[in-house]
Amino acid sequence: MIITGSLLIVCVMLLLGVSVYIAFGSVLMFIALVGDQSISGYLPTGSTGIRSLVLLAIPLFMIAGGIMEKGKIAAPLVSLAQMFIGHIKGGLSAAGVLACGVFGSISGSANATLTCIGGIMMPHLKKANYPKGQSAALIVAAAPLGLLIPPSASHILYGWVAQQHVLKCFLSTVIPAFILITLLILTNQFLLRKHHDIILSERPTPFMPTFVRQGRLAGPALMMPVIILGGIYGGIMTPTEAAGIAVVYAVPIAIYYYRGLTWKTMATTIQTSGVTIGVVMVMIFMVLIVSDNLIAQGAPALAKQMVYSVSENPIVILLMINVVMILIGMLMDDISGLLLATPILLPIAQSTGMDPIHFAAVIGVNLGMANITPPTAPLLYLGAQVCDVPVSRMLWPTLIFITFAWLPTLMLTTFIPELALFLPDLLLGD
Amino acid sequence: MSNSTDELPADVSDESGERLIRITDELPQFIGAPMNWMLFGMKAIVTISGFLMAFTFGAVVVIRYGFGGDLFAYEEWLLAISIVGFFAGAVLASERKLHINADILSIVISDPKLIWWRGFAVLVIELLVILFIVYACYISLLDDFSFPRLRATPVLRIPFVSWRIAIMIAFSFMAMFSAAYLYVHIRQGLGLPLKSDTPKGAAQ
Numbered sequence: 306m307i308i309t310g311s312l313l314i315v316c317v318m319l320l321l322g323v324s325v326y327i328a329f330g331s332v333l334m335f336i337a338l339v340g341d342q343s344i345s346g347y348l349p350t351g352s353t354g355i356r357s358l359v360l361l362a363i364p365l366f367m368i369a370g371g372i373m374e375k376g377k378i379a380a381p382l383v384s385l386a387q388m389f390i391g392h393i394k395g396g397l398s399a400a401g402v403l404a405c406g407v408f409g410s411i412s413g414s415a416n417a418t419l420t421c422i423g424g425i426m427m428p429h430l431k432k433a434n435y436p437k438g439q440s441a442a443l444i445v446a447a448a449p450l451g452l453l454i455p456p457s458a459s460h461i462l463y464g465w466v467a468q469q470h471v472l473k474c475f476l477s478t479v480i481p482a483f484i485l486i487t488l489l490i491l492t493n494q495f496l497l498r499k500h501h502d503i504i505l506s507e508r509p510t511p512f513m514p515t516f517v518r519q520g521r522l523a524g525p526a527l528m529m530p531v532i533i534l535g536g537i538y539g540g541i542m543t544p545t546e547a548a549g550i551a552v553v554y555a556v557p558i559a560i561y562y563y564r565g566l567t568w569k570t571m572a573t574t575i576q577t578s579g580v581t582i583g584v585v586m587v588m589i590f591m592v593l594i595v596s597d598n599l600i601a602q603g604a605p606a607l608a609k610q611m612v613y614s615v616s617e618n619p620i621v622i623l624l625m626i627n628v629v630m631i632l633i634g635m636l637m638d639d640i641s642g643l644l645l646a647t648p649i650l651l652p653i654a655q656s657t658g659m660d661p662i663h664f665a666a667v668i669g670v671n672l673g674m675a676n677i678t679p680p681t682a683p684l685l686y687l688g689a690q691v692c693d694v695p696v697s698r699m700l701w702p703t704l705i706f707i708t709f710a711w712l713p714t715l716m717l718t719t720f721i722p723e724l725a726l727f728l729p730d731l732l733l734g735d
Numbered sequence: 736m737s738n739s740t741d742e743l744p745a746d747v748s749d750e751s752g753e754r755l756i757r758i759t760d761e762l763p764q765f766i767g768a769p770m771n772w773m774l775f776g777m778k779a780i781v782t783i784s785g786f787l788m789a790f791t792f793g794a795v796v797v798i799r800y801g802f803g804g805d806l807f808a809y810e811e812w813l814l815a816i817s818i819v820g821f822f823a824g825a826v827l828a829s830e831r832k833l834h835i836n837a838d839i840l841s842i843v844i845s846d847p848k849l850i851w852w853r854g855f856a857v858l859v860i861e862l863l864v865i866l867f868i869v870y871a872c873y874i875s876l877l878d879d880f881s882f883p884r885l886r887a888t889p890v891l892r893i894p895f896v897s898w899r900i901a902i903m904i905a906f907s908f909m910a911m912f913s914a915a916y917l918y919v920h921i922r923q924g925l926g927l928p929l930k931s932d933t934p935k936g937a938a939q
Contacts, residue, residue, distance in 0.1 A: 322841065322857050324834035330864040333871070347868070348875035352899050355821065356814050361788065364821070368785055542796055549792020556789075572782050576827075579781030583824020584834055590902075638835050683835070 307340050308604050311595070319636050329591035329641070336598050347594050354593035355586060358545055359465045363458045364582040365548030369555050370417035371578035373408075373529075376559025376566045379421035381523035382407050387429070388519055391506040395494045397433055398440055401426040402447040402489050406482065409451030410530040411551075414458065415639075415676055419448035419684055423691040433504045435497075438698030443493050445688035445699065446706035449673030452639065453482035456533060459639050459669060461544055462589075466647045469661050471544055472537060473729035477666035480728060481718045485670075488710035496705065525558045538732065585640055592644040600648055609653045619657035623719050626650050627671060634675020638683060642672050659722070666725030670718050674711040677703060758830060758912065761919045761930050770915070773908060774830060777823040784820025788813065808890040815888075818898040822905030829912040851924050858917040865910040872903035 311332045318328035337344045373379065386403045390396035401422060409418045423444045430440040452459050455475035464471035497503070509515035533551050536542040542550060559566040566574065612625055629650065633642040646668065654664045676684045685703060689696045718724055759767040759774070791806070791813050798804045828834050844850050876899060879885065885894040922929060 318860070319837045320839055321860075322836050322839070322853065323860055324836045326834060327861045327864045330868050331860065334864060334867045337867075337871070343874075344871040345875045345878040347871045348899055348902065349895075352818065352895070352902060356818060356898075358810055358814070361792075361814070361817060364785075364817070365788055365792065368789055536796075541800070546792050546796050549789050550796055552789035553793035575785040576778055576782050579785050579820060579824040580827045580831065580833060581824070582785075583781070583821055583826070584828045586821035587825040587828075588835070636837055 307336060307602050308599060308607055310335055310339065311599060316636065325637050325641050326588045326591045328637075329588070329595045332595050333591070333598070336595075336602075340598070340602070342598060342601065350597050351590040351594045354597075355590050357465065358543075359461060359471070360589070362456075362461050362543075362545040362548040363585065364578075365545065365552055366412070366456060366458055367414060367582050367585070368575060368578045369548060369551035370412035370414040371574050371581070372552065372555040372559050372566065372571070373412055373526075374417045374421050375570065375574045376555065377563045378411070378526045378529075378555070378559060378565070379404065379408050380425055381519065381563075382526055383422065383425045383429075385519045385523045387506070388509060388516060392508040394503055394505060395490070395497045397426075397430055397506065398435055398443050398493050398497075399490045401430070401440075401444050402450075402486055402493075405444065405447035406450045406454055406486055407527070407530070409448075410454040410456075410534070411526065412451055415449045415451040415673070415684055416687060418451035419445060419687055420691055422448070423688060427692040427694075433506065434500075434502045436500060436702075437692075437694050439493070439496055439702040441688055441692035441694040442699040442702035442706055443489065444692065445677055445684050445703060446710065447486070447489055448684050448688070449676050450482055450485065452673045452676075453478040453485065453669055455479065456537070456544060456547065457669065459643050459672060460665060462640060462643055463647060463665050463668060466644060467651055467661050467665070469665065470729075470733065473662045473733055474665040474669075475537075475544075476728040476732060477662050477725040478669045478718075480724045481666055481670050481714050484717060484724070485710060485714045488713060489706060492706055492709040496702065525562050529554060588638070588641050589644060592641050596644055596648055605649050605652050608649050609656065612653050620720070622653065622657050623659070623667075626654055627667070627715060627719060630668060630671040631675055631678065634672045635678050635682075639672040639676060642675065643668060660726060662729050663722045663725045666718050667715070670711075670715045674707060674715060677711075678707060679703070758915050758919065761922075762915055766915075770911065774827070777826045777908075780823040781820055781827060784816050784823070788817055788820070808888075811888040811891045811893055815893050815898050819901045822902050826905050826908045826912070829909040832916070851920075854920055855917075855924065858913060858920055862910060862913040862917055865906055865913055869903060869906045869910055872899070872906060876900065876903060 314332050314335050315328050318331050319325065323331070333344075333347060336342065383400065383404045386400035386407070387397060390399050390403075393399075404422045404426065405418050408422055409415070412418060412421075423441070426444060427441065431437060451457070455478075457475060457478070460474040460478070461471055463469065464474045529551065532554060533547045536547045536550060537544055556571065560568065560571065612622055615625065616622060630642070630646055633646050636642075637645075650668075651661060651664055654667070655661065659667075676682060679685060679700065682703075685696060685699065688694075689699060692699075757771075759770045761767070762770070791809055795806050795809065798806055825834075840853055841850070844853060876896060879896050879899065885896055887894045919929065
């Protein structure tokens with residue numbers, strides 16, 4: 306009764322428009338009213354949960370993302386990508402997708418990726434007569450690459466909740482990310498076939514001097530993933546220390562090299578990031594308490610029982626898990642969704658023989674897709690603001706990108722475990 | 736999902752840094768002024784804790800590889816400060832109405848009366864839930880203080896209650912902002928003027 310009631314309350318509250326953390330708070334209120342657990346355990350559970358060095362990587366990457374966003378670090382990355390493929394039809398939009406991938410590997414955040422790359426790419430795309438709605442939808446669909454290409458905040462959280470190797474979780478979505486990039490570009494090319502009025506940029510001649518100049522400009526930004534990922538995978542730093550180094554590295558290059566920030570605006574940027582961090586951490590605090598209570602009530606066993614009552618076929622079970630995760634992702638943000646879904650769905654996935662690292666990839670792709678799936682698609686609405694295109698014009702192309710790029714990536718990731726496990730096994734062993 | 740500001744004047748400043756009407760400006764002076772001081776404190780905490788988090792981890796790596804040393808028990812004080820910083824950020828998010836919500840009904844409902852009632856229901860629920868959480872924190876703290884020795888971190892002996900009290904205070908502040916928004920919402924529903932509607936308020 307408590308589990309059903311809790312899920313019902315969360316859904317009703319979220320549909321009503323109550324803040325996500327309040328929706329979880331109302332579940333706690335409900336459990337306190339009908340359950341037999343003491344409310345004195347709420348605060349220790351939540352505060353002990355968020356008192357984690359691993360978790361500290363999330364706010365640090367958010368600060369780093371905020372500094373890069375305001376520090377104009379993304380512009381040279383876009384110019385570099387544009388140099389190579391801007392002269393081909395569809396090349397400019399493909400450059401946007403690639404830039405999302407590169408920037409995602411620096412910031413680890415879909416929001417920061419969308420704001421930076423969308424803001425820079427859209428004026429170029431509009432100028433070159435690319436269809437506005439489709440281009441904005443493409444950037445929106447590519448922004449969650451920030452969640453798939455390491456470092457990723459959601460994987461840090463997953464590794465922490467599921468007690469898995471964070472570095473393996475990071476690597477699990479690299480191949481799916483490349484598949485997604487390819488499918489997004491191909492789908493976009495197909496959609497562009499009837500647009501004959503696109504203005505193509507000329508290939509810079511002579512190419513090499515321009516390349517060297519652009520490369521020098523983009524160099525410090527491109528060094529960032531090298532430092533972060535090299536530090537982590539080289540065993541020099543933990544993900545949290547790497548996140549701290551990312552901030553320490555981003556500050557001087559944003560101020561003195563790219564001149565996008567001053568020391569004064571730096572404080573404001575950190576404050577703005579601090580507010581976003583507060584929003585996320587208070588949600589994590591609440592979801593941890595709710596999740597703990599639901600586990601105590603036997604929610605994982607009940608969910609497993611329900612799933613197995615429908616079918617015992619692993620393929621059907623994995624499809625059902627995906628459907629549930631998509632629904633969760635459509636209702637709440639990726640962090641809350643991950644915290645709630647992992648303890649309940651991971652045992653079910655494992656019962657079908659799925660590796661927890663494989664599940665990290667599935668949940669990563671799933672929640673990335675949920676971020677752009679209507680009706681509650683946070684990135685879609687943010688994209689409309691950033692790209693200055695009405696949501697209605699973006700809706701149809703977004704659905705096409707979901708159907709022909711995201712869904713196939715999700716299915717491939719779910720049913721071909723090697724896509725998720727090959728790199729972790731190769732680089733970090735069993 | 737959105738971080739909506741709805742119809743209320745919640746922004747602190749615009750892009751140019753020019754000061755706009757805030758929710759605290761809509762309240763009677765004797766309530767609004769202390770809330771503004773509190774907000775100033777929260778901003779300072781958020782900024783300082785953000786800098787500290789980043790530079791401490793930078794220092795940890797530099798000290799380890801540059802000097803072959805270790806920053807002694809840094810995680811104990813840093814985690815305590817970070818938690819306080821997180822919740823100070825959450826208070827600022829409450830003041831600016833930036834907490835994430837799934838804004839589905841606003842797409843469906845177009846009747847202004849219904850929109851008002853829905854907003855009213857949301858704000859009442861938010862206030863009640865936050866007050867309940869404050870109460871739960873209070874009960875938990877009473878429980879903590881009922882033991883003869885407070886639980887503390889192993890090395891620096893920082894008591895766990897220090898950040899737990901900070902969390903309770905933060906939720907109390909969040910409740911205050913929920914109440915403030917509810918007050919303004921009711922005034923709007925009753926057709927009473929807001930300070931942002933007056934020429935002086937608009938000029939600000």
